[in-house]
Amino acid sequence: DAGVIQSPRHEVTEMGQEVTLRCKPISGHNSLFWYRQTMMRGLELLIYFNNNVPIDDSGMPEDRFSAKMPNASFSTLKIQPSEPRDSAVYFCASRTGGPLAFFGQGTRLTVV
Amino acid sequence: AQSVTQLDSQVPVFEEAPVELRCNYSSSVSVYLFWYVQYPNQGLQLLLKYLSGSTLVKGINGFEAEFNKSQTSFHLRKPSVHISDTAEYFCAVSDPGGSYIPTFGRGTSLIVHP
Secondary structure (H helix, E strand, C coil): CCCCEEECCEEEECCCCCEEEEEECCCCCCEEEEEEEECCCEEEEEEEEECCEEEECCCCCCCCEEEEEEECCEEEEEECCCCHHHCEEEEEEEECCCCCCEECCCEEEEEC | CCCEECCCCEEEEECCCCEEECCEECCCCCCEEEEEEECCCCCEEEEEEECCCCCEEECHHHCEEEEECCCCEEEEEECCCCHHHCEEEEEEEECHHHCCCCEECCCEEEEEEC
8 A cells, every 4th residue: 555645745835825735545544634743833633534524623723724525535735825834744644443543744835 | 632741852862772762641541552753854654552452562663662551651662772763753642532533742853873
């Protein structure tokens, strides 16, 4: 299995632009997570999907952030409009029914 | 909500020396515990996990961790480190009450000097 696949690996954008991060979970996994990693706050859970349904989005910072999972093999995290403070590494992770999550390589977002 | 405390933000050590990275978690209920490693510009890779059974858990690359329920700790150890072990190490906990969603510590940067 190729593991969790995220794209792009790096994204540089200007403040105010829309950014879309993409994630393909491991085939057969039914839960998906988006995490954000910053120096100040470490790894924070943004949103959690189970069977394509958002279960907990309490970690989404504000309305500028939105996430979708239209099917079991694809999820997006969108930031519109982006701000410099959104600069971070964004990780996607997936799992089956058990507690063990597998992580993608991450997307390093820089907003200038 | 669960919380995880990694007591050391940075641990410098010389090559071939032993190392211990400390992790404490908040809950007294049954939990699952994990250590992940993140090499520079890479994702998180699972080092080892405790789900049940023996409290001494062996992982990849010669690492092991011991679950101590009374101390609510899950410290990571390696008897002899290598330069290639230089990385960021994250302790994580998940529990049934939290839908098994992993909660992470702030991470410990292990720096191995020659």
